[in-house]
Amino acid sequence: MKLNTKSRYAVMALADMAVFSRNNAVSLRDISLRQGISLLYLEQIFLRLKKNNVVKSVRGINGGYILVKSPKDLKISDILLALDQKVKTVGCKKESKKSCNGKSTKCITHHFWDELDIYINSFFENKKLSDLLKIERQEYK
């Protein structure tokens, strides 16, 4: 059960921004160097973050990205949502008539997986970007 790297890097990069931004735009180049993430990959990730209104961009020299919300208001679930990283632990299609494994009834464990999804989602819903920084902040200042 893994999170994809896009989501992980997105959270890392945004955490980096929260630490290093002094009300100015943070360039992907800087994030790339500090966090050891490929610049080209970061570009792809930030495209999505921008489209989903998690960050806004400033072009040109001294440009970069700026967090739309303050870290204490930015939920981790917002970040994952921007990257299509759905917490959908199993693939039973709830909507179709034949719901699970082609049977007409829900699969025997269906309720359990729903519960799991809700459980995990609530973790991401309740964590803010600022929560991530509390512990590790010192190392980076």
Next chain:
Amino acid sequence: MKLNTKSRYAVMALADMAVFSRNNAVSLRDISLRQGISLLYLEQIFLRLKKNNVVKSVRGINGGYILVKSPKDLKISDILLALDQKVKTVGCKKESKKSCNGKSTKCITHHFWDELDIYINSFFENKKLSDLLKIERQEYK
């Protein structure tokens, strides 16, 4: 963030056994028919469940598998463990000196992912096979 089908089917199959076993071995053929899971795939799954002592087998005619523990003592985490389905949401290698992204320090979000893993694991640790059946039992009896 997905669980693989092996793990999902394992839980389904064991739940099926818990419901349909009357102290006799349950054949994979029956499970396959009831749950709509490929027999060949079930064999592969049960091989691992057996190796990890979740089930024991009875060979020959009227053979099949038997749960080693009673459903109310069998933790879901035991099942996932048997299938190598580790809850390790991100790939930072804790053990190596260079821990995350080749940096010498832990990545900025490392603690967060650890927390997430622990959170999810505790869900599986605290759920027993019998918990799954409480709600959906009726439909299958």
Next chain:
DNA sequence: CAAAAACTTGACTATTTTAGTCGGGTATAT
């Protein structure tokens, strides 16, 4: 104005993982 820094975007690709299948066994109840 020129040039450099930095964002923009779609397409492409190698690798890995997943979700199984296949073939050829062995054990045992009837």
Next chain:
DNA sequence: ATATACCCGACTAAAATAGTCAAGTTTTTG
């Protein structure tokens, strides 16, 4: 005997992942 059911390693097609690449556009600053 023989049918049923477990046993086990190897194989494979398809999908997902983790990026890279190419070719831009915009804006600041010297």
